[in-house]
Amino acid sequence: MKIIQVYSTLNLYLILFVALLAIILPPSKSEQTDPNFTCQNVSKAFKKNKLVEYDNAKKCIESFPFDAKLAGDVIDAVSHFMSNYYVFLNQAKEEPPKGFTYKPVDLIKELESLRKETFKSDYDFVTALRNIISKLKDGNTQYFNLCYQNFIYDQNLTLYSVITTDNENKKKQIIKVFDDKLDPSNNDCEVSEIDGKPALQTIIDFANDNIAHSKDLGVRFNMALAPSIGTFSQLFTLRKDLPETSKVTYNLKCLEKSYTLTRKWSVAFSNIAFENFCFDLRNNSQK
Numbered sequence: 001m002k003i004i005q006v007y008s009t010l011n012l013y014l015i016l017f018v019a020l021l022a023i024i025l026p027p028s029k030s031e032q033t034d035p036n037f038t039c040q041n042v043s044k045a046f047k048k049n050k051l052v053e054y055d056n057a058k059k060c061i062e063s064f065p066f067d068a069k070l071a072g073d074v075i076d077a078v079s080h081f082m083s084n085y086y087v088f089l090n091q092a093k094e095e096p097p098k099g100f101t102y103k104p105v106d107l108i109k110e111l112e113s114l115r116k117e118t119f120k121s122d123y124d125f126v127t128a129l130r131n132i133i134s135k136l137k138d139g140n141t142q143y144f145n146l147c148y149q150n151f152i153y154d155q156n157l158t159l160y161s162v163i164t165t166d167n168e169n170k171k172k173q174i175i176k177v178f179d180d181k182l183d184p185s186n187n188d189c190e191v192s193e194i195d196g197k198p199a200l201q202t203i204i205d206f207a208n209d210n211i212a213h214s215k216d217l218g219v220r221f222n223m224a225l226a227p228s229i230g231t232f233s234q235l236f237t238l239r240k241d242l243p244e245t246s247k248v249t250y251n252l253k254c255l256e257k258s259y260t261l262t263r264k265w266s267v268a269f270s271n272i273a274f275e276n277f278c279f280d281l282r283n284n285s286q287k
């Protein structure tokens, strides 16, 4: 048990260390993509304590230019830390036990390969780096970036999964609406498709690709759905990473009707780090 404790503490250091790095080395600015300009609307919303438009958040987040020097420094720091202190570095290269869906990862090699790439933005670089760390599927080891993970994206609804029997008396697993805060008449409707793909598979894919908290896909699947296990839940409909699109569509089969629900992401600030660390928004909003 001692070993586990030490290991968790070291990983906490990783998080803190990388967070510090983000403070010491803020993304550099160029004139073409000027976050001072692109983040104006975000800044205004922040001052008024209002929700942010998805498009404004996306534009702002993606406007910090890629800086190869900064990226190199971050790769150095993360590689150094992981090769010296990550207890499971070698184990991570092994094939997972039967029944697990995660993939082996040669962390240092993958981090090195990032050096050869150029990215559209600093955010794209950070996302690529985060994706590599996420492959570990280790709840204690994640890479956070204080600038880009400063928003909460909320669908204002939760989903759940049940086993039912279909017309031919076959058991099947389906996804349903648990609690729609904006339109409770959707509660308990079956979700047949999400963004045009079968709903169940969409949640499984999301749990596989976007959730890194556990090596067990079953655990990750539950984490994607309605709250039943505390804070690490509802991750499909309440996110901290910029979703790819501004809205999600759900094909719903309700008792009385079937229809397509289109729900925009509500984007709120999760804390004040954005103002403190990314750049000085106060000065900008006085312009």
Ligand SMILES: *[C@@H]1O[C@H](CO)[C@@H](O)[C@H](O)[C@H]1NC(C)=O
Residues within 6 Å of the ligand: 029, 030, 031, 034, 036, 279, 280, 283, 284
């Ligand atoms: C953005 O604003 C800050 C504070 O006003 C200033 O120091 C910085 O030079 C500005 N950046 C650009 C690219 O204009």
Ligand SMILES: *[C@@H]1O[C@H](CO)[C@@H](O)[C@H](O)[C@H]1NC(C)=O
Residues within 6 Å of the ligand: 037, 038, 039, 040, 041, 056, 059
């Ligand atoms: C800010 O929002 C306004 C109104 O929606 C829009 O016209 C403008 O282009 C936005 N500015 C930036 C920099 O995104």
Ligand SMILES: *[C@@H]1O[C@H](CO)[C@@H](O)[C@H](O)[C@H]1NC(C)=O
Residues within 6 Å of the ligand: 051, 152, 154, 155, 156, 181, 182, 266, 267, 268
């Ligand atoms: C919808 O989500 C946003 C962002 O989390 C939140 O501010 C708002 O209060 C929610 N609306 C309802 C009705 O819960």
Ligand SMILES: *[C@@H]1O[C@H](CO)[C@@H](O)[C@H](O)[C@H]1NC(C)=O
Residues within 6 Å of the ligand: 280, 282, 283
């Ligand atoms: C922002 O404005 C404050 C006072 O208005 C000033 O002290 C500070 O140096 C400014 N920051 C930048 C980055 O220009």
